[in-house]
Structure formats: structure tokens, C-alpha cells
Amino acid sequence: MSDRTFHILLLPGDGVGPEVTAEARALLEAVGPAVGARFVFNEGLIGGAAIDAYGTPLRDEEIDAALASDAVFLGAVGGPAWDNLRGEARPESGLLRLRKALGLFANLRPVRVFDALVDASPLKPQIARGADLLVVRELTGGLYFGRPSERRTDEAGRRAIDTLPYTDHEIERIVDLAFRLARQRRRKVTSIDKANVLATSQLWREVATEVGERYPDVTLEHMLVDAGSMRLIARPRDFDVLVTENLFGDILSDEAGVLAGSLGMLPSASLHGEPPTRPGTVAPMFGLYEPVHGSAPDIAGQGLANPLGAILSVSMMLRFSFGLADAADAIEAAVEDALAAGYRTRDIGGTATTAELGAQVRERALARLGG
Numbered sequence: 234m235s236d237r238t239f240h241i242l243l244l245p246g247d248g249v250g251p252e253v254t255a256e257a258r259a260l261l262e263a264v265g266p267a268v269g270a271r272f273v274f275n276e277g278l279i280g281g282a283a284i285d286a287y288g289t290p291l292r293d294e295e296i297d298a299a300l301a302s303d304a305v306f307l308g309a310v311g312g313p314a315w316d317n318l319r320g321e322a323r324p325e326s327g328l329l330r331l332r333k334a335l336g337l338f339a340n341l342r343p344v345r346v347f348d349a350l351v352d353a354s355p356l357k358p359q360i361a362r363g364a365d366l367l368v369v370r371e372l373t374g375g376l377y378f379g380r381p382s383e384r385r386t387d388e389a390g391r392r393a394i395d396t397l398p399y400t401d402h403e404i405e406r407i408v409d410l411a412f413r414l415a416r417q418r419r420r421k422v423t424s425i426d427k428a429n430v431l432a433t434s435q436l437w438r439e440v441a442t443e444v445g446e447r448y449p450d451v452t453l454e455h456m457l458v459d460a461g462s463m464r465l466i467a468r469p470r471d472f473d474v475l476v477t478e479n480l481f482g483d484i485l486s487d488e489a490g491v492l493a494g495s496l497g498m499l500p501s502a503s504l505h506g507e508p509p510t511r512p513g514t515v516a517p518m519f520g521l522y523e524p525v526h527g528s529a530p531d532i533a534g535q536g537l538a539n540p541l542g543a544i545l546s547v548s549m550m551l552r553f554s555f556g557l558a559d560a561a562d563a564i565e566a567a568v569e570d571a572l573a574a575g576y577r578t579r580d581i582g583g584t585a586t587t588a589e590l591g592a593q594v595r596e597r598a599l600a601r602l603g604g
């Protein structure tokens with residue numbers, strides 16, 4: 234096995250971010266030798282931690298460091314200490330700026346209900362069991378980035394405005410990616426919009442239909458976001474690939490966390506181009522990897538955070554950015570093994586700490602890799 238070195242910019246961020254990224258890093262350090270890879274970490278600050286240290290949620294230095302890396306791994310940003318800040322000064326704007334600066338328009342959020350966790354979901358087992366869907370969220374457009382966006386548009390400061398723009402190009406590239414991903418799955422795309430009201434959603438639906446014509450082997454359905462959000466927890470197995478705009482994707486993916494048993498279970502990859510293809514066949518591409526959850530201030534610093542969203546994000550990084558599909562498979566299987574053996578953090582009904590669950594996955598991943 235040839236020696237391959239990968240440079241990772243690690244941005245732990247705030248709250249539980251440092252706790253879960255510590256497990257992600259430990260896992261990479263453990264599996265590297267077993268797969269002939271070396272991971273070199275460069276650590277930086279983002280979010281509230283960067284505000285405290287530098288007075289800004291993201292410096293140009295971190296953007297440059299990201300561009301010089303093979304991948305970025307991020308924890309979470311934000312928390313009550315910075316809640317009185319507004320606009321660009323907020324920790325969250327550091328993350329938005331990073332995604333935009335790196336051109337990461339495609340956010341992949343797989344949602345899988347592990348057999349061992351069917352009982353951790355508040356949904357009836359016959360509804361949750363076997364659900365396996367992929368949320369493809371547009372990440373660099375829409376309401377998050379539309380201008381004007383400001384508070385205090387009147388003298389009393391009691392009026393605010395956000396703007397929701399989308400171009401056909403922005404819609405086309407994300408929907409096209411969703412179709413290509415669907416071809417590797419169950420060949421169904423559900424495009425979620427609010428076309429009964431919003432002009433951008435009418436454009437979204439039109440472009441999605443045009444893209445769909447290029448993929449006659451993939452079924453396309455359109456769904457309004459209100460009904461879609463109900464369907465997601467009423468009949469989750471109806472979904473395969475779900476593609477939607479930035480804000481809807483943010484909301485729907487947290488909702489989907491209910492299926493998986495906890496928001497702490499969900500990983501994500503943010504990419505800018507070619508879709509990942511079958512394991513082992515992808516031309517590795519740059520990406521940013523982060524769990525879907527936030528800084529969870531209510532449990533931060535107590536060893537209660539579920540590290541599996543971060544750990545499964547490591548698996549996505551190995552697969553998409555480093556082309557190490559065997560290691561990615563081993564980690565996903567190790568997560569399944571650890572859950573089946575009963576190791577759970579509190580959010581999924583157990584008593585294991587963040588570090589204990591992380592160690593269980595590491596051990597099992599190494600055993601699978603023969604390390």
C-alpha cells in the first residue's frame with residue numbers, strides 16, 4: 234500500500250465542537266497506519282472562538298489554510314456567549330463565509346436509521362426502520378446570502394429585510410448532482426419547494442423538471458415543503474434523494490435527525506463539484522466535513538455529546554476527498570457494531586461518554602481493517 238499524506242484543516246469551533254472533533258481526529262490517527270495513509274492536521278479557529286481570539290468569526294488566514302488543504306473538518310459554531318451579536322459579527326457568519334469562499338454549493342446530509350437505534354426514535358418502529366435517505370441541500374445561495382439583508386431598515390429599528398434570490402444556474406447544478414447521486418441509489422429524486430407561493434420556487438420547479446428530462450431512468454417528484462416536512466416523518470421510506478434550497482434543507486435535515494434517533498447522529502459533506510461516485514472510483518475532491526448539529530450549549534463540556542455525526546463525517550471525508558473507501562466502509566460498519574453492542578450516549582438512550590463511544594468505534598474500525 235503506497236504512503237499517502239493528506240492535509241486536513243481542523244476547525245473545532247465552539248461548544249461540543251471541540252469534543253466531537255477530538256474523536257474524529259483520534260479516529261483518523263488510529264486508522265491512518267492501517268490503510269497506508271498519513272493525516273497531517275493544521276488547527277484553526279472559527280466562530281465564537283475566533284471572535285474571542287481575533288475579534289472576527291473567520292480570518293482570511295483560515296480561508297487560505299483551507300484552500301491549501303485536502304479537506305476541512307469542522308465541529309460547530311455559536312453559543313449563548315455571542316448571541317447578542319448581529320450580522321457579520323456572529324459566529325455563524327464565519328461558517329457561512331467559509332462555505333461561500335470555498336464554493337461549496339452542495340451539502341450532502343445522509344440520514345440512516347441504524348437497526349440498533351430504531352427504538353431511539355420517537356417514531357413507531359414500523360415507520361422509522363430501514364429509512365435511508367439523502368438530503369442534498371443547496372448551500373451557497375438563497376436567503377442566507379441574498380442582499381439586501383438588514384435589521385433596522387426604519388428609524389425605529391423595528392423593520393428587517395432578507396432577500397431570497399436563485400438563478401437557474403444555481404438550481405441546475407445542485408439538482409443535477411442530486412440526479413447523479415440518485416443513480417447510485419434507488420433512482421428517485423424528490424424536489425422540495427414552495428412553488429405555490431415563491432417565485433424562486435417556481436423557477437426551482439421549472440429547472441428541476443428540465444434537469445429531470447436528462448435522467449429518464451430516475452423518477453422525479455415535486456413536493457411542497459409544508460407537506461414534504463410532514464411526509465418526512467410520516468413516511469420516511471418514500472424518500473431516496475431529497476433536493477432542496479438552502480433554508481428548507483437546513484430545516485428538513487434537522488427534522489430528519491428524529492428518524493436517526495438524534496441530531497447527533499447526522500454527518501455532512503459540503504462539496505463543490507463532481508459527485509462522489511461508487512466507492513473507490515471517485516476522483517478525490519476537496520470538501521468540508523461537519524456534523525449537522527450545532528454547538529449544543531446545553532450539554533457542552535460534560536462529555537455527553539454524541540460523536541457519531543462527526544465520526545460518520547470522517548467516513549464521508551475518507552470516501553469523497555481521499556478516495557479511501559475501505560477505511561470509510563470500515564468506520565461505518567464499526568459504528569453499526571458499536572451501536573449493536575449497546576454503546577450509546579445519552580441522547581440515544583445510553584450512558585456512554587463521548588470519549589467512550591469514540592473509543593469503541595475506533596477499536597472496531599481497526600479490527601475490521603486488520604490493524
Ligand SMILES: NC(=O)c1ccc[n+]([C@@H]2O[C@H](COP(=O)([O-])OP(=O)(O)OC[C@H]3O[C@@H](n4cnc5c(N)ncnc54)[C@H](O)[C@@H]3O)[C@@H](O)[C@H]2O)c1
Pocket residue numbers: 249253308309310311312313325328495496497498523524525526527528529530531532537538539540542580
Ligand atoms: N453547523 C454549525 O456549526 C451549527 C449548526 C446548528 C446550529 N449551530 C449553532 O449552535 C448553537 C446552538 O443551536 P441549537 O441549540 O439550536 O442547535 P444544536 O444543534 O446545537 O442543538 C439542538 C439540540 O440537539 C442536541 N444535540 C446537538 N448535537 C448533539 C450531539 N452531538 N449529541 C447529543 N445531542 C446533541 C442539543 O443538546 C440540543 O438539545 C447556535 O448558536 C446555533 O446557531 C451551529
Ligand SMILES: CC(C)[C@H](C(=O)O)[C@@H](O)C(=O)O
Pocket residue numbers: 310311325326328329483525527
Ligand atoms: C449555523 C448555521 C449557519 C448553519 C446553517 O444554517 O447552515 C447550521 O444550522 C447548519 O445546519 O449547518
Ligand SMILES: [Mg+2]
Pocket residue numbers: 483484487525
Ligand atoms: Mg442547521
